[in-house]
Amino acid sequence: MAPGSTRPTSRDVAQAAGVSQAAVSLVLGDKWRGRVSQATAERVREAARDLGYRPNLAARNLRLGRTRTVLLVVPALTTEFFAGVYTGAARVAADHGFGVVLYPSPEGIGPARDPFASAQAALDGVIASSMAADALTAIRGDQLPLVMLDSDPKGSLGAATVNLDITDGVRQVAEHLLGLGHRHFLHLAADVASWTFEVRAHELAARVGAVPDTSVRTTRAPISIEGALTAAEAALSAPGPRPTALVCDDDKLAAGAYKAARRLGLRIPDDISVTGLDDLALATALDPELTTVRLDAELFGERGMEALLAVLEGRVPDAGDIPVHLVVRGSTAPPGAP
Amino acid sequence: MAPGSTRPTSRDVAQAAGVSQAAVSLVLGDKWRGRVSQATAERVREAARDLGYRPNLAARNLRLGRTRTVLLVVPALTTEFFAGVYTGAARVAADHGFGVVLYPSPEGIGPARDPFASAQAALDGVIASSMAADALTAIRGDQLPLVMLDSDPKGSLGAATVNLDITDGVRQVAEHLLGLGHRHFLHLAADVASWTFEVRAHELAARVGAVPDTSVRTTRAPISIEGALTAAEAALSAPGPRPTALVCDDDKLAAGAYKAARRLGLRIPDDISVTGLDDLALATALDPELTTVRLDAELFGERGMEALLAVLEGRVPDAGDIPVHLVVRGSTAPPGAP
């Protein structure tokens, strides 16, 4: 341990090894071939180990003008989904010597408009999902390389985008239900102004609308079990013909829908079919298990990080949406089954 | 925008405002009273705004020798619980001008042994939960101020600890079930080597053991719905008297237990009572809703951050565990109810 309680620097290591600070930097930076003898290099490494030397990252970042750190902005940590996104992104990042810093939804966390106030780390780039336009322009203003996840390619100010093929997922749901014979749909939509949810509504209406004698009603709810329960209960007890299929914008909403159905004495799937979107653990915890669309969150994170690395290296990121798959379980059946 | 594509520095601002770099630093650092005239200060601020100046954090961190950034290590992001911990910690941190960086569970993310490889930001301190001893000593070796969440006060090498009063939570569960008349318990335990889970097993055995003619069997499962399903199904179909109460180490395990009960044709709570621990959204998505112990994750995060700030300022952190509360719902009832 150092005599003062301050952390050892490369100069301390140099002194201990009897060489100059530059030599230490060369050895530890693995750039010493032909510049420092094998024996000296070993002495330096030993001194560094003895002193417990760790390079000062602030100094390194300042010197190099980059940080090998990337910010991942997510709307919330409350679902496994973004945990998966993080996992994938962090894996790819680690392979390239990068680190990932998370910035969860600003709601209620303070100076919401500034991601950098929270993650005070200096950054090389940003991966953002579902970000509001003003925050987006703020980041763009910083000239930071940016990749947007699941957002409107037209509205992202020229930033690279990586999208799940949600449109195709909704298409699969619609075809599945139409194929079972359903004609009257209730759409339990997330009450969030975000492109990814607008796409769901649009595609559902388009697919169902292409078939004669069908109808789609829509009701909005905040993304929580309680909120979905309230909205779904109201919509299902409204006058008029009862829908036979309830399409939910995500699995949490579907969980609320289950509770609404129970309260109203409706059996799933006999009286009403229900679908979700995400395939969270929640989906198989429900009874009956939920028919839903599986999103590969980790792959999503990997692709996002790869795109950012491409931008950082001046390459053009791969285009192409990430495929998603319908998982049929017990919550869907033909209408009017026994 | 600057002529070169490089970001403007305080020197650029100085030049634009016709003052020295030092003046810029004083003004923007809000230390200019009596050192710079009101008019000049305004000119500097305007120039900074025009150029879109943002201080280089690496340089600032290097100069100040601190980063106002703190690392929060969590075992996983897959539950709302740690999202809540983060939210609370970040709120307190923001109030003190600090940022929080998350380091989720290393499993499968690469060089697992080194939190600092992932979050390459320089750090002022660390808040860690459920951390293995070797990683702990690594951090301690770095002399970084450390606060441990939910870990054995005796095993934390002198680091400050902040704990939920899990012992009391388990006590409440045990008293509740004993009060209902249950005598034969099955403990569905998390298959994780962590102090916080050991406490659960110990306290349950102690409370139930204090009553005559009782029994507690234990079965272990990984913390996932599937794992819990398998373990619970096996344990419940084992020979011998069937337990009437199933105490689960957390809500996810309880969700698996629900599925096991359904498979075996056991009705909850009529044939068997089930309890969880956490009070996730999952708890109310289940049917019947789960009797569980509510943990105030946000408060936990807040207290953790406050403790770390205390350590950083050389104060002694508040002691005292955070109280938890049993929430009784539909999954528990007297044994042998109709």
Added chain:
DNA sequence: CGCCGGAAGTTTTACGTATAACGTCCGCTC
């Protein structure tokens, strides 16, 4: 009138690192 003190700045320095530019020694070649 001499001098003090405050306002309004500027000059200078240090933080720890990475690396370009510069020495020095020695063995070899021509």
Added chain:
DNA sequence: GAGCGGACGTTATACGTAAAACTTCCGGCG
């Protein structure tokens, strides 16, 4: 025996910021 190049280093510098130390000007006081 002059010179050259490789091995093995060292010295010096820059990154952008914060702040201590210094300068200059000027009004007021004894």
